[in-house]
Amino acid sequence: MNVKRLLSARIEAALKECGVEAPALVKTASRPEYGHYQADGVMAAAKAAKANPRQLAVQVIDRLDADDLAEAVEVAGPGFLNIRLRDQFLAGKLNLEAPLIGKASHPQTVVVDYSCPNLAKEMHVGHLRSTIIGDAVARILEALGHQVVRQNHVGDWGTQFGMLLAHFDEGGADSETLSDLEAYYRAAKVRFDTEPDFQAASRAMVVALQTGEAGARARWRRLIQISLDHCQTLYDRLGASLGPDDVMAESAYNDALPEVIEALEHQGLLTESDGARCVFLPEFERKDGSITPLIAQKSDGAYLYATTDLAAIRHRAQALGADRALYFTDSRQAFHFKQVFAVARQAGFAGAAPSLEHMPFGAMLGKDGKPFKTRDGGVIKLTALLDEAEARAARLVSNKNPQLDAEEQAMVARAVGIGAVKYADLSKNRTSDYLFDWEQMLAFEGNTAPYLLYAYARIQSLFRRGEVDPESLDGEAQPSVDAERDLAFVLARLQEVVEQVAEDGYPHTLCAYLYDLATKFTRFYEQCPILAAEGAERANRLRFAQQTARTLHAGLGLLGINTVSRM
RNA sequence: GCGCCCGUAGCUCAGCUGGAUAGAGCGUUGGCCUCCGAAGCCAAAGGUCAUAGGUUCGAAUCCUAUCGGGCGCGCCA
Numbered sequence: 001m002n003v004k005r006l007l008s009a010r011i012e013a014a015l016k017e018c019g020v021e022a023p024a025l026v027k028t029a030s031r032p033e034y035g036h037y038q039a040d041g042v043m044a045a046a047k048a049a050k051a052n053p054r055q056l057a058v059q060v061i062d063r064l065d066a067d068d069l070a071e072a073v074e075v076a077g078p079g080f081l082n083i084r085l086r087d088q089f090l091a092g093k094l095n096l097e098a099p100l101i102g103k104a105s106h107p108q109t110v111v112v113d114y115s116c117p118n119l120a121k122e123m124h125v126g127h128l129r130s131t132i133i134g135d136a137v138a139r140i141l142e143a144l145g146h147q148v149v150r151q152n153h154v155g156d157w158g159t160q161f162g163m164l165l166a167h168f169d170e171g172g173a174d175s176e177t178l179s180d181l182e183a184y185y186r187a188a189k190v191r192f193d194t195e196p197d198f199q200a201a202s203r204a205m206v207v208a209l210q211t212g213e214a215g216a217r218a219r220w221r222r223l224i225q226i227s228l229d230h231c232q233t234l235y236d237r238l239g240a241s242l243g244p245d246d247v248m249a250e251s252a253y254n255d256a257l258p259e260v261i262e263a264l265e266h267q268g269l270l271t272e273s274d275g276a277r278c279v280f281l282p283e284f285e286r287k288d289g290s291i292t293p294l295i296a297q298k299s300d301g302a303y304l305y306a307t308t309d310l311a312a313i314r315h316r317a318q319a320l321g322a323d324r325a326l327y328f329t330d331s332r333q334a335f336h337f338k339q340v341f342a343v344a345r346q347a348g349f350a351g352a353a354p355s356l357e358h359m360p361f362g363a364m365l366g367k368d369g370k371p372f373k374t375r376d377g378g379v380i381k382l383t384a385l386l387d388e389a390e391a392r393a394a395r396l397v398s399n400k401n402p403q404l405d406a407e408e409q410a411m412v413a414r415a416v417g418i419g420a421v422k423y424a425d426l427s428k429n430r431t432s433d434y435l436f437d438w439e440q441m442l443a444f445e446g447n448t449a450p451y452l453l454y455a456y457a458r459i460q461s462l463f464r465r466g467e468v469d470p471e472s473l474d475g476e477a478q479p480s481v482d483a484e485r486d487l488a489f490v491l492a493r494l495q496e497v498v499e500q501v502a503e504d505g506y507p508h509t510l511c512a513y514l515y516d517l518a519t520k521f522t523r524f525y526e527q528c529p530i531l532a533a534e535g536a537e538r539a540n541r542l543r544f545a546q547q548t549a550r551t552l553h554a555g556l557g558l559l560g561i562n563t564v565s566r567m
Numbered sequence: 568g569c570g571c572c573c574g575u576a577g578c579u580c581a582g583c584u585g586g587a588u589a590g591a592g593c594g595u596u597g598g599c600c601u602c603c604g605a606a607g608c609c610a611a612a613g614g615u616c617a618u619a620g621g622u623u624c625g626a627a628u629c630c631u632a633u634c635g636g637g638c639g640c641g642c643c644a
Contacts, residue, residue: 023584030587040586043624053624077587078624118644155644250644276642286640287569298642305644332638334571362572363637371637400606416606428580432573433637439593440579444606446592447580454606462603500583512581515591522607531603567606 001093001102004028004037004496006069007083011039014064018056020045026083028493034076035084036489043079053079085489087479093492094477094547100554102495103145104502108323111149111316111354112138115235115242116329118155119227119249120164122182123234124379125372125436129361132422133430134328135240136507136559137359143558144502149320150246153312154231156224157251162206163192165219181227182381224249234382238418239560253311257303260311261296264347275299279343294339309340313356314349322354326505331360331431359505362433372436385441386418392442393417393450401567412567416450417442419561423449426559427511447515449561452552455518458525459549460565463542466531470546477543483524484544490517491547494555507559514555521548 004026011024022045029038042060046053057075064073072084114134117123142148167188191198208216228247235242261277264270269279271293278293285291296307316322327337337358344350364372374380394413397404404412424441428434444450463470479488490513497513500506521544530541553563 025584025586027583030589034587038587043586047624080587158644160643273641278641291641292570293641295642300642302642304642308644330638331572333644335639336644338571360572365637369636396606400604432580435579437579443593446606448592448606450606451592454604458604458607465603504583506583508581509583512591519591525603526608529603567604 002496002499003069003085003093003492005499007037007039007066010064010066010069011041011060011081014060015042015045017063018059020049020051020056022048029082032486034080035072035074035082037083037085039081039083042081046079057081085492087485087488090485090488090492091476091478094488094543096474096476096543096546096550100494100550101143101498104499107145107147109147109149109321110141111151111320111322111325112141112328113151113153113312113326114138114328115231115240116153116155117231118160119224119231120155120160121185122180123231123382124182125382125385126364126379127382128385128421128425129364129430129434130328130330131235131238131240131242132425132560133359133361133505133507134326135242136426136510137326137328137501137505139241139558139560140498140502140507140510143554144498146502149316149322150242151248151312151316152242152246154224154228154247154249156227156249157254159202159206161209161220161223162202162204163188164223165205165209165216166198166201167191168219168223181230182378234386237386238382238422239562241560248312250305250308253308253315256311256314257307260307260314260349261303263349264296264343267347269343269347270296279346281339281342281346283342284339292339294343306336306340306343309337310344310347310349313340313344317344317350317354325354325356327356327358328505329358329360331362334358334360357505359430361430364434364436367435367437369435380436385421388438389417389421389442390414391417393420393444396444397567404566408566412564415562415564416444416453416567419449419453419556420444422559422561423452423511426507427515429508430506447511449556450567452514452518452556453561453563453567455521456549456552456556456563457565457567459521459545459552462530462545466542468542470542470549473539473543473546475543477547478540480540481528483520483527484541487517487520487524487544487548490520491544491551494551498558510555510559514552514559517548517551517555521545 008024008026011026015022015024023041024039025041026037026039029035042057043053046056054075057079061073061075066073069085069089070083071086074082076082112134115127115131117127138148138150164185192202205216209220232244264279270277271280273293276295276299277297278295280291280293282291294306295304297303316325341356350356366372390413393416394409397409397412397416420442427447477488479485493513497510501510524544528541530538530545533541556563
């Protein structure tokens with residue numbers, strides 16, 4: 001149950017009885033001495049109603065029906081409502097047999113467009129953000145009972161494939177030597193830039209591909225399959241919930257592109273400009289009175305990615321029946337999507353639904369604050385990053401826990417290393433630019449995945465040592481001392497945090513929540529002996545431990561991070 | 568030139584539709600392992616929230632300008 005929403009509803013009802021319709025603006029209290037939640041909406045409501053905020057606050061409390069959940073609701077300062085929850089109410093949220101996450105009352109169909117690498121190249125660190133953040137949001141939406149349709153809109157079409165296929169064709173490589181896709185791409189690029197004959201062959205190959213010439217098509221299929229397999233290996237290694245069925249490549253829309261143009265034409269949206277067919281929407285007017293066009297078809301007749309994106313929107317709205325379509329791409333494409341979304345609405349490709357939401361993320365910068373590149377101007381391959389992460393974690397594990405057998409050490413190193421990389425990315429606000437730093441990305445202390453995994457492992461260790469079967473624990477955890485109350489309050493907030501992320505697509509709030517949880521648990525653990533306690537107290541503290549373990553496991557699971565019982 | 572995003576502690580970042588004394592991690596300093604795992608805990612130092620105005624009972628948050636950074640802006644994706 002979403003406690004925040006429950007409180008908001010109660011307070012808004014009370015406000016309404018006072019003759020004011022206004023949002024309650026409930027948030028977790030800014031300071032612990034203010035209680036659990038605070039409602040700031042009364043002040044704004046009083047302002048709008050030209051009433052005295054403190055007087056209105058008193059009236060709201062008089063009419064507030066919250067005795068079942070709050071032990072105290074008080075007016076403070078200029079008109080804050082401070083709310084302290086009852087221990088009993090918190091305990092009711094901490095039932096070991098109840099599901100941790102409640103389903104949405106109105107399940108939606110949500111398309112999540114993420115990862116989307118270009119198949120001409122190897123996946124590199126730049127693909128992490130879309131893949132990891134999109135995956136977390138997809139999992140979260142699913143956990144809330146929404147129907148999620150993953151769409152891996154991979155780039156498998158366009159001029160650069162002509163180059164690769166020509167290289168393929170001229171004996172520059174065969175499928176066996178494609179194990180290093182990046183090197184293969186670079187080799188082809190060098191030839192393209194230096195050999196006129198090769199350049200001509202490349203262009204011819206594009207034409208052959210587009211006209212459906214059988215040989216070219218066959219080679220193209222082989223090439224993208226190799227690349228897709230490479231991606232899948234990385235998805236599996238990363239623990240991304242993407243599979244072959246989620247691939248909806250650009251080329252899949254090829255047949256729909258003429259229809260898109262036709263539809264635009266039919267609605268009088270197309271204008272020819274310098275030979276290209278464009279859509280000029282008044283909302284994209286510049287200061288000088290000209291309009292930034294969306295180019296739907298080039299002067300040579302070729303289509304562009306805007307056209308493909310329009311076709312994709314039509315597919316998502318009409319064939320997939322999406323209520324929402326979320327796009328996890330970098331923020332440089334913000335204007336592109338703004339245009340495409342506007343044109344899609346105008347053309348009727350999307351009606352009232354789906355809501356089209358670009359979920360942008362910032363650029364990756366180097367330590368110097370400049371756009372990130374390696375010394376030779378290249379990029380760091382994803383494989384290399386994950387190798388390094390696992391190697392560092394393996395050293396640490398063998399150091400800290402040498403008694404684990406080799407197989408378990410390797411398993412733990414994977415969980416810790418991969419988890420650290422993912423968490424480093426997930427824990428930051430996605431919209432800000434991202435500073436790539438090995439040390440920071442592979443840190444194992446402080447607010448990191450290993451810290452959360454460690455808290456979880458300690459709980460499992462506790463159960464082992466106490467010979468407690470956590471599955472056999474049942475009932476509610478009852479808080480009675482402050483360390484327990486603090487822990488209980490965090491545990492009770494999972495639902496509201498998860499719902500928040502489903503709405504706005506910012507998984508870093510879930511990370512912050514889990515870190516807070518692990519911190520509160522560790523304090524509880526330091527202050528409240530569990531196994532040394534006796535009888536009902538011991539049983540109760542074991543319930544806190546188990547509820548924490550369940551929440552950590554579920555929360556990390558939503559982020560796509562696996563827990564380990566020993567590390 | 569126009570547009571979008573950003574500027575918070577030495578470093579990396581939070582700060583939720585304006586709200587109470589701006590918070591974490593790393594790093595630094597000092598404590599804590601005969602005590603359920605020290606990848607941990609406790610404590611301390613550290614901030615004119617880029618700058619200058621404005622709106623407001625109240626501004627890191629909203630508005631304007633300036634400085635600084637990143638990114639976009641008709642036939643790449």
